[in-house]
Amino acid sequence: MxxxxxxxxxxxxxxxxxxxxxxxxxxxxxxxxxxxxxxxxxxxxxxxxSDRWYDKYRGCRDGSMHEGELELITWEYSNTDPEDGDRMGWGNVLLEEAEYLKRQFEVDCKGKQSLFFKKWPQGFRWTCCGTDGEMNYGCDHHGTGSKPCTCDFCRMGKPLPDSIYCEQTGPRMGLKLPRGPDPRSVHSSYVRQ
Structure with a gap:
């Protein structure tokens, strides 16, 4: 593709x-x-x-732009997938691998987040939408961004369902994300009668 x-x-x-x-x-x-x-x-x-190293990564392929900050994931959490339920840690990896990845950040990347992001983008999150740094197709901000949200739920004029909104993933931890819908996004071809 x-x-x-x-x-x-x-x-x-x-x-x-x-x-x-x-x-x-x-x-x-x-x-x-x-x-x-x-x-x-x-x-x-x-x-x-500005001197914010992550500004050049804000643009998404769908024409939207991340308006939050790119933040390194440094906390521990349990994977929400019921099949594995693994403990995750620093850099958004299995807890057993976290120390090794942290050492790579400190030694190979000299503690510079900009270098580490090029190597391991999934170890970061966007604070505007709670997606990991590897995600470059849309910022699902559900009405908090300067432009209309591009997610399908906002286009349908519906708030996020509980199954998505209540899901606690590592990149979403601690963020107060909106549920939507973004009224600017509603599109008649998406609205189901």
Whole structure:
């Protein structure tokens, strides 16, 4: 499957390599300069020449953008999958592997999160939606973002069902995430009668 993404403004799908990146944050993708100019009033709140190493990873392939922080998972938790129920630890790995991964972070990556993210993105989470750092297809913020949420539930005009909303995964621990729906996202073709 080809690596495709959507323009952040018109949602036109194209090969990611053919889309233009915002030259400041390197996260937002556009099909042309007109789309970038049109999106600037909402994008400028997130776009900066800051020293936050994760800004260039904010852009998602569906045209949405993570608005939270990228945070290293450092806590222990039980995997919610009833089949394995494993204890997970530092870096979002099995507890038995956590010390080894932490040592790689300290030695190989010299304690720099930016280097470690390139090696192990699933060890991080986005605080805006509770997805792990490896997830680059959509920020399911359910109405808290500057742009409409792109998840199917918000498009249907429905809040997240209990089976999803109440699920406690490691990347979601400690976050107060909204249930939705985002009223800006409701789309008639998704709404079921």
């Amino acid at each position: 080809a690596d495709t993404s959507q323009c952040f403004t018109c949602r036109k799908e194209a090969m990611t390599k053919d889309l233009k990146r915002c030259s400041r944050c390197r996260g937002a993708l556009y099909c042309n300069s007109q789309c970038q100019t049109k999106d600037w009033p909402s994008h400028k709140k997130l776009c900066s020449e």
